Amino acid sequence: MMMNGKEYIESLRKYRPTIYFMGRKIESVADEPMFRPHIHAAAMTYELAHDARYEDIMTATSHLTGEKINRFTHIHQSVDDLVKKVRMMRLLGQKTGTCFQRCVGFDALNALYITTYDVDKKHGTDYHQRFVDFLKYVQRNDLMCVGAMTDVKGDRSLRPHQQKDPDLYVHVVERREDGIVVRGAKAHQTGAVNSHEVIVMPTRALGPEDKDYAVSFAVPIDAEGLINIFSRQTNDTRRLDGDIDCGNAKYGIVGGETLMIFNDVFVPWERVFMCGEYDFAAQLVETFATFHRQNYGGCKVGVADVLIGATANLAEYNGVAKASHIVDKLTEMIHLAETCWCCSLACSYEGYKTPSGAYVPNPMLANVTKLNVTRFPYEWSRLAQDIAGGFVITTPSEKDLRNPETRELIEKYMKGVDGVETEHRLRMFRLVENLAIGAQLPESMHGAGSPQAQKIMIWRRGSVDMKKELAKIIAGVSKDEHFRKIVGKSEEEFFKEMLKKIKNG
């Protein structure tokens, strides 16, 4: 059963997660005004699946049941699925102007489908079947999953088992006949408060001493002992002041993250997908990272489309739309965004089939995609700030706009070109502020891994030895097989004869 947006929000009422924010316990996620924008963004992933104009991208056919499902619960069965995934990301970025959160769980589902298959092949375990059963449950109920990977890590110079406090990485503290008990915490958990299920994975490559940290599982968001502490964002309480000052009142900014704490959480065996197979931790992390880094030239470019539109509107409202330097800067913003889009498409089209039958994007190109997204949004945001002008950070508040004593003064002195309401101009300034100055930027930097994480993967897969050999052939250090065929003799003979001819005129 595919839910629509409204049904998704109602479905959250069935859960009783333990969540804290600003010193209080949240009683109802669906009714919490600080959470609502994030919930609306996630709801868009459900709503568009029911719209004939978008269903080709937003839905898929389950390879397990043959039923029509929301694409966010699908396992990629082809290169076309990988491409449709990034098209869906861009679409949702355009429709929400922010992070819609559901991709993390989507990527966790795909990474675990592939990895559990490989673990079983090597170790003779039955994780894959357990995972497939869980996946069917997710597909049947159209659930939103939060993918929990990043541990809090403590001292970064120490491996998990070397930490003074062993709980700084999520680990197994007890193995029982009916399941395991886990303890630890995951950071930056996007969309956690409004997800139905949590999928946990290890965060790094692990060795034999880290065996207890090689754990993957799924629990409902309201599992006993699972605590979420919702994070603050810049200007977050503006959303309590009205619908102008936060810039994107309906869908918020970035995803709404939590510090997720597993305080001795019990997980039944049927929900455990890795337990001690440390030799597959790196594969799981890299596969997840590849899927997640694939996304960023989709979702962030969708958001950039909104920013470019907002900036172009402001240029019009300010009366400078035809200035050549404005056109040039907007063109530069488009070029940067489309370059990231090229990367997402490329890594998808260069995807391939894994032994499990599921498809994965090209890891090198997925990492290049994300590395570009740690840079280009800063530049397109700088250009947006440049075009928008200083009011992007000095605009009076909505409360002053609504105050009868100041309303007329603001409307008179904040006016732009004729024919555009002052309030519309203020709304556009706020939207640019939201998109180009707020938390979107560090999210581009660190979401799906910080730049160095991508560089490590790019270096590993860069085939530098192959490139060195190419250079040796061109420089004449190694033999050039094809040159020999073209000229019909060895390189030495060819150049010797050539020089002789030149000498003899």
Added chain:
Amino acid sequence: MAVKIGIKYCGGCNPAFRREKIEEILRESFPEAHFFHISSGDLEGLKKADVVVGISGCKRGCAVESINSISQNFDGTVMTVMTVISIDEERERGDLVAQFKGVLEELK
């Protein structure tokens, strides 16, 4: 009779390893076999082979696609296609030879 092994390479746009190494290892390990190359669109070549080896320079596996495109109208059997990713290590050489021995066993 010597087993006939047809080799089909991918286009080699950006290989992660020296693809020719695969052919060299197979030729060294199975000297009694008859090796030949299958060209793009070469249905006759495909029909001649007892075993077809697809050699792709990366996991995109274009050699497999190429063989599939030749064999669309071919009702015979493409015995096996292998896509090998990297042969940097001795272990991978061993795996490649073992895998191919398995294919030849099946053929018998």
